[in-house]
Amino acid sequence: MLKRVPVTSESTHCSTCMMGSVCLPVGMPASEVAKLDELVKERLRIAKGQPLFLHGTSLDALFSLRTGSIKSQIVEASGHHQITGFYLPGEIVGLDGMFDGMHSSTSIAMEDSEVCVVKLDDIDEVSRYVPTLQHQVRRLMSKEIARSHQVLLALGSMRSEQRLAAFLINLSQRLAALGYSSTDFIMRMGREEIGNYLGLTLETVSRLFSRFARDGVIRVNQREIKILDMAALNELVGKPC
């Protein structure tokens, strides 16, 4: 069974990659993107359930998710773990842990996935002739900070139904940005993972899905979601207190 297999067959160039509009080069002028071809020298396939990297191991690269989905989690001494993010294609995994060169989290593929490996050394190298690349990395890190602050807001000040609504809205928007339906999708994560991420138990998450369905806000069948009333979801998160 494949675990962590380098992809050798296809050439991997940012300039010709279909993901360019959502991935690391997002927002960069086309003329600059064309110069990024030295950036990705390797790709990896990760089988469902397998780690992309483990907490505590050394870090010399970032990973740009091409296909599949990945979760990141941190582990306590007690063994308890907290999921800190779900990543979709085009998103960058591994931005934490650049502080001391050690991954501060563990990342696990939630389905068979493929990532582009972006070595930090190569970022430095390439940014000598593509100065905006540094800005790009800063922007992406900054976005990751802002993202986790949003989750903080959810965990710190929202009730369970608001958290789940916010979660669904967020997922919907990110899938839409990838060209998928914003109203019909399959969630790659289970109830327990959603609960862990949102600071709730799986039972609460399950009850909420049922309630949302009963109220006609969504239709849900296992991990298959159909959003029927997006306005109601927005209403939920927009009017707290």
Next chain:
Amino acid sequence: MLKRVPVTSESTHCSTCMMGSVCLPVGMPASEVAKLDELVKERLRIAKGQPLFLHGTSLDALFSLRTGSIKSQIVEASGHHQITGFYLPGEIVGLDGMFDGMHSSTSIAMEDSEVCVVKLDDIDEVSRYVPTLQHQVRRLMSKEIARSHQVLLALGSMRSEQRLAAFLINLSQRLAALGYSSTDFIMRMGREEIGNYLGLTLETVSRLFSRFARDGVIRVNQREIKILDMAALNELVGKPC
């Protein structure tokens, strides 16, 4: 009353600054730090309660806290706000919001404070001849991500007493790194701010302080804290479940 006053009297050079060991240059080789003098061209004094920057305003600089303390918070449409961080001297404020050039949070001085202004343009400029500066910025951003993940862990999977214990331990350690006592300190934030940050109400925070005091773990008098039994605090966060 002073609000946002540039400091003109003193020269501001990283190479001679006392904060070097904890601030932006932390961990950089001394030879490199010596070249950072063009980095900070401006300092600001912010009066207690005044904003350093507001959510939604444009961003072209980072702020390194020299003296005082600052809180960052994000605001919901509803007006509800969530504190995302408390910053102490040597820490960098404004790392979120570099994504689209807009501050995604508001930062407010919790006491009269002074910050060094580090223009993004100057970072780019200086890093041409101090290449490690880019690494340094990445490291600091990465640290901010890891920090917020830790808070996520607290909010997502700890009970109230564990959250407060973790909060006290964290504060203690950061103060110790600044050369202050790790056991005796004044908290610059009130009960409500602590509660907001930890996803609790001020009453719960107050009760917890009382309980910790009753149990002989701390002594507390308003915002004055004396940690009597650090082991007990660590015990609390280390043994959940």
Next chain:
DNA sequence: CGAGAGCTTGAGTTATGTCAATTCGTGTGG
């Protein structure tokens, strides 16, 4: 010295967690 903000404490409520039983769905081996 008075007023207001911040803090503490109590009593009662409630959202969410816990424990447990049941169903559903999927993949496996006879």
Next chain:
DNA sequence: CCACACGAATTGACATAACTCAAGCTCTCG
């Protein structure tokens, strides 16, 4: 191909941690 087994999800009943509301206290600062 069916039946079984296992993990995932649902649902219910009950327990409880934390919230809400309210009263009183204590600093601080003008």
